[in-house]
Amino acid sequence: MPTQEEVKSILDEALALEGRALEFDRDTELLGGVPEFDSMAVVSLIAAMEERFGIVVDDDDITAETFETVGTLVDFVQSKHQAQKVS
Numbered sequence: 001m002p003t004q005e006e007v008k009s010i011l012d013e014a015l016a017l018e019g020r021a022l023e024f025d026r027d028t029e030l031l032g033g034v035p036e037f038d039s040m041a042v043v044s045l046i047a048a049m050e051e052r053f054g055i056v057v058d059d060d061d062i063t064a065e066t067f068e069t070v071g072t073l074v075d076f077v078q079s080k081h082q083a084q085k086v087s
Contacts, residue, residue, distance in 0.1 A: 004074045014044040026071030055080040
């Protein structure tokens, strides 16, 4: 499954969106755009991404820019996953 589809699936599960996230595209705003996307959801989302993708999200990685849109989140996951492959 492509990274964007997996990220949308994780968003759907972590935010309990009941399938709504599957309709998101790269430009869909998360922060301020999805009411369910709050600080507790970020914690759940990070844990799910770490488990699903085998990545480690550092405190310094948690910025508004990372979680701005689906696209920025997908790019973040891909960069972390690629960095871990190289290590």
